[in-house]
Amino acid sequence: MSTGMMKIGVCGVGTVGMATLNILRGQADSIASRAGRSLSVTHVGARTQYSEHDYGAARVSQDVMDVARDPEVDILVELIGGTGVAFDLIKLAIAEGKHVVTANKALIAEHGNELIALAESAGVQIRFEASVAGGIPIIKTLREAMAANQVSEVAGIINGTGNFILTEMSTKGREFEDVLAEAQALGYAEVDPTFDIDGTDAAHKLVILASLAFGIPLSIDAPFKQGINAITPADLEYAATMGYRVKHLGIARQRAEGIEMRVHPTLIPESKQLASVDGVLNAVMIAGSEVGELVLIGPGAGGAATASSVCADLIDIARQPRSSSLALGTPVASLVAQPTIPNGEIASEWYVRLTAADQPGVMSDITHILAAHDISIESLVQQPPAAGEDQVPIVLLTHLAREAVMNEALQEIMDLEGVQPDSALIRVEGFDH
Amino acid sequence: MSTGMMKIGVCGVGTVGMATLNILRGQADSIASRAGRSLSVTHVGARTQYSEHDYGAARVSQDVMDVARDPEVDILVELIGGTGVAFDLIKLAIAEGKHVVTANKALIAEHGNELIALAESAGVQIRFEASVAGGIPIIKTLREAMAANQVSEVAGIINGTGNFILTEMSTKGREFEDVLAEAQALGYAEVDPTFDIDGTDAAHKLVILASLAFGIPLSIDAPFKQGINAITPADLEYAATMGYRVKHLGIARQRAEGIEMRVHPTLIPESKQLASVDGVLNAVMIAGSEVGELVLIGPGAGGAATASSVCADLIDIARQPRSSSLALGTPVASLVAQPTIPNGEIASEWYVRLTAADQPGVMSDITHILAAHDISIESLVQQPPAAGEDQVPIVLLTHLAREAVMNEALQEIMDLEGVQPDSALIRVEGFDH
Numbered sequence: 001m002s003t004g005m006m007k008i009g010v011c012g013v014g015t016v017g018m019a020t021l022n023i024l025r026g027q028a029d030s031i032a033s034r035a036g037r038s039l040s041v042t043h044v045g046a047r048t049q050y051s052e053h054d055y056g057a058a059r060v061s062q063d064v065m066d067v068a069r070d071p072e073v074d075i076l077v078e079l080i081g082g083t084g085v086a087f088d089l090i091k092l093a094i095a096e097g098k099h100v101v102t103a104n105k106a107l108i109a110e111h112g113n114e115l116i117a118l119a120e121s122a123g124v125q126i127r128f129e130a131s132v133a134g135g136i137p138i139i140k141t142l143r144e145a146m147a148a149n150q151v152s153e154v155a156g157i158i159n160g161t162g163n164f165i166l167t168e169m170s171t172k173g174r175e176f177e178d179v180l181a182e183a184q185a186l187g188y189a190e191v192d193p194t195f196d197i198d199g200t201d202a203a204h205k206l207v208i209l210a211s212l213a214f215g216i217p218l219s220i221d222a223p224f225k226q227g228i229n230a231i232t233p234a235d236l237e238y239a240a241t242m243g244y245r246v247k248h249l250g251i252a253r254q255r256a257e258g259i260e261m262r263v264h265p266t267l268i269p270e271s272k273q274l275a276s277v278d279g280v281l282n283a284v285m286i287a288g289s290e291v292g293e294l295v296l297i298g299p300g301a302g303g304a305a306t307a308s309s310v311c312a313d314l315i316d317i318a319r320q321p322r323s324s325s326l327a328l329g330t331p332v333a334s335l336v337a338q339p340t341i342p343n344g345e346i347a348s349e350w351y352v353r354l355t356a357a358d359q360p361g362v363m364s365d366i367t368h369i370l371a372a373h374d375i376s377i378e379s380l381v382q383q384p385p386a387a388g389e390d391q392v393p394i395v396l397l398t399h400l401a402r403e404a405v406m407n408e409a410l411q412e413i414m415d416l417e418g419v420q421p422d423s424a425l426i427r428v429e430g431f432d433h
Numbered sequence: 434m435s436t437g438m439m440k441i442g443v444c445g446v447g448t449v450g451m452a453t454l455n456i457l458r459g460q461a462d463s464i465a466s467r468a469g470r471s472l473s474v475t476h477v478g479a480r481t482q483y484s485e486h487d488y489g490a491a492r493v494s495q496d497v498m499d500v501a502r503d504p505e506v507d508i509l510v511e512l513i514g515g516t517g518v519a520f521d522l523i524k525l526a527i528a529e530g531k532h533v534v535t536a537n538k539a540l541i542a543e544h545g546n547e548l549i550a551l552a553e554s555a556g557v558q559i560r561f562e563a564s565v566a567g568g569i570p571i572i573k574t575l576r577e578a579m580a581a582n583q584v585s586e587v588a589g590i591i592n593g594t595g596n597f598i599l600t601e602m603s604t605k606g607r608e609f610e611d612v613l614a615e616a617q618a619l620g621y622a623e624v625d626p627t628f629d630i631d632g633t634d635a636a637h638k639l640v641i642l643a644s645l646a647f648g649i650p651l652s653i654d655a656p657f658k659q660g661i662n663a664i665t666p667a668d669l670e671y672a673a674t675m676g677y678r679v680k681h682l683g684i685a686r687q688r689a690e691g692i693e694m695r696v697h698p699t700l701i702p703e704s705k706q707l708a709s710v711d712g713v714l715n716a717v718m719i720a721g722s723e724v725g726e727l728v729l730i731g732p733g734a735g736g737a738a739t740a741s742s743v744c745a746d747l748i749d750i751a752r753q754p755r756s757s758s759l760a761l762g763t764p765v766a767s768l769v770a771q772p773t774i775p776n777g778e779i780a781s782e783w784y785v786r787l788t789a790a791d792q793p794g795v796m797s798d799i800t801h802i803l804a805a806h807d808i809s810i811e812s813l814v815q816q817p818p819a820a821g822e823d824q825v826p827i828v829l830l831t832h833l834a835r836e837a838v839m840n841e842a843l844q845e846i847m848d849l850e851g852v853q854p855d856s857a858l859i860r861v862e863g864f865d866h
Contacts, residue, residue: 023581023723030648033763034580129578135724137578145562145570148456148744149465215463273730276709289739290456291568294731297706300723307778308723323753330466 005038009067009098011045012079013053016103016130020077024314025056031311035318043067045080047288067359068092071236075317077310078102083110089288091190094118094126099321101313103130103306106257109204112211112218113360116325117332125325128311132205133282135305136298137312142286143329148287155251155431156204156284157277160300161189161196162228166265167278169192170236170246176229186281188301199225199248199263206250210261210330213286214254216421217335218328219261223250224343226264235353235424238395239267242379244351245275246426258339260346267351267428273297285431344404349378352410354394357418358385365416366394373409375401389418397428439751442500442524442531444478445512446486449536449563453510457747458489463757464744468751476500487538495581501526508750510743511535516543527551527559532744532754536563536739542637543652543731545644550765553569558744558758565638566591566715569731570745575601575719584646588684588864589717590710591638593624593733594629595661595681603679609662621713621734625794632658632681632696640685643694644761646719647687650768651692651761656683659774660696667843668786668857671828672700675812677707678785679859691772693779700784700861702724706730706859707864714761777837782861783842784812787827790851791818798849799827806842808834824853832859 010017010022024031024041033037044055045064061067068089076093077382080086086107090100092168099121102108108115108128119126129139133156141385142151157163161183168179170367180197183189203223211218238248241403244267253260268275277283282300287293299305356362361383361399362395370377380396398406441457443450456476457464465471477488478497483529494500501509501522509526510532513519519540524534533552535541541548562572566589575584582628583857590596594616601612613630616622628634636656644651661681672679675779677700686693701708710716715733720726730740761768796815801808813829831839839858846852 019723026582027722031581033648033767034759036757036759086687136727137574141570142575145745146741148460148464148741149749150460150463157447161712215466225523228449273709276706288741289460290452290737290744292732292735294569294729296727298682298727302725304723305725308579308581308721311723312578314579316577319759320753320756323756324469326467326469326752334466385626399489 005040006035007042007072007074008039008077008314009043009070009073009075010041010077010079011064011067012081012135013046013050014079016301016306016310018053019303020079020310021055023304023307023311031315034417035315037317037318039314042326043070043073044203064089065092066424068096068098073098074101074103075314077314078104079310080118081162083107087111091118094122094124097122097124098363099124099317100126101310101317102126102128103310104128105131105201105204105208109207109218110220112208113332115202116327119325119327120331125317125323125370126327127316128327129313130306130309133284134298134300134302135308136282136284136300137298137309138209138284138296139212141294141296142209143326146288146291147329149290151254151286151288153253153287154209154213154284155249155275157247157282158250158284158300159202159248160280160282161193162202163277164188165282166228166231166236166246166248167232168229170240172234173237175233176231177306197229200254201354202248202250202263206261206263209250210252210259211335213252214338215335216259216331216338219340220385222259222340223264230264230424231265232424234393235426238353238381239351242397243270243427244268245270247274249429251429255341258341260341262343262346265426267323267426269430272431345402346400349400349402349430350398350406351424351426351428352396352398353424354395354413355391355420355422358390358392359418362416363394366413369409369412370398375405375409435589435618438473438503440475440507440511440847441472441477441747442478442503442506442508443474443512444497444500444511445475445514446479446483447512447737448736449743450512451486452736453512453743454488456737456740457746464748466701468748470751471749476503476506481504485828488609488656489706497522498525501531506531508534508608508747510539512743516540520544521742522552523548524640526743527555527557530555530557531556532750533559534743534750536743538563538564538634538637538641539732542640542651543653545641546765549760552758552760553764556751558756558815559760560749562593562746562761563739564740565641566717567731567733567735568741569715569717569733570742571642571717571729572645574727574729575642575767579719579721579724580762582723584687584719584721586720587646587717588682588685590680590707590715591683591733592629592635592681593713593715594626595635596710597621597713598857599661599669599679599681601666602664602666606666606670608666627805630662631660635681635696639685639694641698642683642717643685643692644768646685647692647771648763648768649692649771653772655692655694655773657695657697661698664698665857667826668859669788671814672784675830676703677701677861678703679709682862684862688774691774693774696777698859700859702730702863703863707852726738776842780833780835782863783831783839784859784861785829785831786857788824788853788855789827791823791825795849796827799846802845803831806838808838809843
């Protein structure tokens, strides 16, 4: 079965790129045994500042396009990131008849439909296991292991930086800004952590998961996004008191009317597996018609863990280079778009935190407004005022209500005399199927 | 890429067999889209008593060998179980040039080396994702997703019946025999539950996992086996008090001297993901050189969940029927045997429960014996005697000690005057890498 050596061009030699080179060199023999042929990096695309690294016998080009044009290269690995150079590079590599492996979630979420269609036409494969949840084989699981299932839901902790921050805030009562600074110092968060904090990174990953799960085209604009920056240590503490943990989740769910896709902080019961996934770990739950619920937990980032997925893609290609790509499980032309359900229309239970004057009538007014909007209260905790304070926190959990209705009700409550402008509104997901 | 229809023969139409037929019929269109061709069951091997089932247009044979001989059949699915007829059937199917999919862990663990070698020679594939942990894609994950890793450990809850029994005993304080009877009534446990209870079923699965993890031949006799029947509700309760849960684990670990392979009840810290996997769920942790730790959790049994894995294997074959099998990740000839470390030589921390007379000197004698064997005590709890009792339970956790040494020490302790013959010795695994 095995045939000649597979020649690999690696573009981008940051943390993941160097880890990929190290694995392909360090595990060369066992990889050759598993792939049925040897995999050799023959060309590296590296900017000047990385020229001092040891690339073995590989040719080194500062212009990454030279790697895509190299007629010797069978598979191009794109680890540059972003949607500029990386996009042009992959298009060129496909046009040159090369297979492509990438860890680039932003690029796949935004331009994946086009790139996969190009790969299909060219008869080459494009694979991107490392683009979602780092070392967790979530794409392979959705695409292959669950191929006989209708998937009804994918939900998970798919941004390690955000989960690290929430875990630190939750377990140590630390403030958001304080933990973010530490995450940057530890190298978990980017120098510009915007995409980690505002949910963009998780939304990119959710777009890819939803396409695989529901057979829909990649839809970069579909997810509703809310970041973790509005979460306070007090909310985490109240949630814990009521038996919940707060996690920043990406959730994609098949409904009769279309697809829910949303990224936001979420209260989940502490008994659920996802609730105990802490720190930089990622975890994804998949619900399938046949298998029921699967949960996969593992490192969502880190050079070696991400490179493990890059190399798994390389080995898959080397095992069956003439297989069709089916990057999203089916040919791109078979994907069927579905409407995205607007976030305002999505019903869930809710966590509401208010601060109100400790005086007669306020609670009555609040519950009256909720009742007028047909929002029923599951539990309500009014804390006693702190010494010297005349304002008290009120925390309540509601039964199912649409977000639009919750927002209307909350606005009316905030307009009440005696209610402070400080409030929190967080979805609760029980994951009870 | 897609070509003609793939014709499937299904032998064995019990719970998993019928679920497989239902999925292939009910999901025919989406499976065809994902497989690149349609999959159709054209021949069913079913004993007389199942003749009333609806097999659609499929031919039905009471002699399953007729399915293996049917020249129309491309893939034979073996869901009969056991190592008798199933073994002959698969050998015949391979000789007839058919791919094989099976859920039969006993057969793969015992005869897998031979069957896989036969399949390699015949140029057909043999796949058995459903043989371990039901709907969890643990074989695909080890074989493909972790292909760039050196695996150092696989450990998990791989017998749902046993986990259900331990969970019920632990959460409700019920006795073993009582829960077993319920498990049988619920259909979780077989009419003859011996293999679930004594660890044989888990050992079969562990043999398969260890082969995939470490690149060793399948070695049916390698695992040390201990069942769950000796566990008492009291042990579960003492363990919980000390922050541990008791799970029946299969553990395979790469050591410098060889491979540890063992199936036994184990105390694990309640903070570990595996500790909170309850009921009939299965969970497997894999530690890899690059990815670190992955944990996969899901249904380990049940018709539809197991059939989900059977169908995933069928779709994988249909996608790439000319790919080589690599059932264990590498060709069978590349597997390299390693010594199995005898259980007596394996060191771990230990949970010890004794019952002793509440009189001066006994505790001193016990601790003296432990010290003489170089066994150091991590913590020790002596319970006050129950009203009217003069015997007290003594529970202690030790630091690392080899099993052989523990057994020697325990034997000496049991010979002491004032120590009762009733005792428990259970390994503690912290999973601290």
